Amino acid sequence: MATARTMLDEKTAPPSHSPIAGTRSMICIQDVVVEYGQAGKPSKRILNGVSLDIHPGEFISIVGQTGCGKSTLLRLVLAEEMPTRGQVLVEGSPRKQPDRRCGYVPQKYSLFPDRTVLENITFGLEVTEIGIFGSFSPARRVRRHEFRSEAIGYLRRMGLRESDAVKYPHQLSGGMQQRVAIAQALIMRPKILLMDEAFSALDPGTRAGMQRLIKDLWRETGTTILFVTHNPREAVILATRVIALGRTAGDDDGANVVLDLSIPETGDELEIARQVRRVEQSTFPTGAESDEQTGAPEI
């Protein structure tokens, strides 16, 4: 059986200036198969033998058509879901459930609706450092003050005002909500940040701003980022490496990696356009358009 590697259009080594060169895998996905089945019905294969090595500090974009298993792959890394076969290792070990090594920013329901912006951002610090019973300790107020200061710092970094701290999520726009969600995840200093179509619901202007923000944050923190998107241009602009998923053998055989492309950092529009075209050709070979090709925002 052809493995993922043999089907790649091109496999480019990470650029020498990359922070990831010469380091061991942060995430290792080994020959993963995912099947969903119901009793009495043949199971449906979603992923078919996917193998990937992701190094610390990489910014990975995962693209592909709707239903090709992008989000499933993300859930596997998150350990929200287990593979039918194969294994997913994070820092060399398998996991049984999501933990704080991975930050998570979904497209929807990214914030707790019953908490203010400040409470959302400090939630992780509260549960890990104070806990339920620690709430009654005298040191609690001091720690809460520190959390608040740190959260306000993140809030400003995300381009939000201090006055937004007391607002509830439903009082914020979609872009602001995603900024808070990113702050909420980053304040826990995760080793990996998983973003599942986090900008899909935003208007083009807000989306471009968010793209700039996430790229800047990645440069500052060096966090490994896995970014799922429908948009080939967004994938190329943001990532150091684009992974395209698609079905090569047939609809029932599940998706595999059809392109694993390293993206050199360049401001050259022609080069970007060339890379985007390659991603599009791999991802949408029959001429089908991605959901968001038209009017794709730029950084």
Add this chain to the structure above:
Amino acid sequence: MSILQIHAQPSRTTVWILSWFLFATGVVSYFWVSRGRHMDNPDDRVMPTLRQMGQAFADATLKPAEDEEASANPEQQSLAAKIHSSMLWKDTMATGRRFLISMALLLPAVLLGLHMGMFPYVGSFFLRFVLFFDKIVALSLLPILFIAFGIDELAKVMLIVVGVAPTIILDAFNLTRGVPKEQIVKGFTLGAGDFSITYRIVLKQIWPRVLNSIRLNLKSVMLFLFAGEMIASQDGLAYRIALLRRHMGMDTIIPYVLWVALLLFLVDFGMRTLNRKLHPWFQEA
């Protein structure tokens, strides 16, 4: 202009008139028929006049209950003392006490539903049983409850718990299952454990909806409570209504029924206000 237009925009005055029209019609019709019956038969007890009902309600509110020890001089008692020793007060307190105990016993039902929704093993253990119990008509259990728990308070409270708890458990269960998966995953990635997620994320999010569900079940709670009081009780609002029915005491029964409706309305209003104050995010969302 047709009144059956989806985009019709009645004025504020029209809305006010329409919303009170049926109330006014009901009241006017009652007193019209009552007046006619009293003209035919001045001793009619089926439809008492407003004066008769007012007098009966005043007696129930200001005169000592039958079982109250006669004080030295009832005329010299303060208004508060008169009300405190009245039949209506004692009945209201008896019913209110049972009502509050029953409501308190619904809290474990909420927690059970929460845990059933969060923890698959707990859900598997209880769900089928609760679904089965939910289908049993609680009033049909009344004889069994009276035999098992006697005719004291416990049987009446148990009737309410058996009648309403399965609904609340299943409501809490469904609300828990309705919390988006992303929220739970998010909790884990922020370092929360299973119980932190259960109590600090999920319970907090479903709580206003659970309160709403309890509020909407207030009528069922009162229904079961009244059934218990009417069949086996020595005090309480429903006991009094059942007792007065034997004497055709409509002049007291009607004010009692209105009093119960008013109390339920106030509890409903109080719970809605409390929910709004405690969970501003829920009302605004």
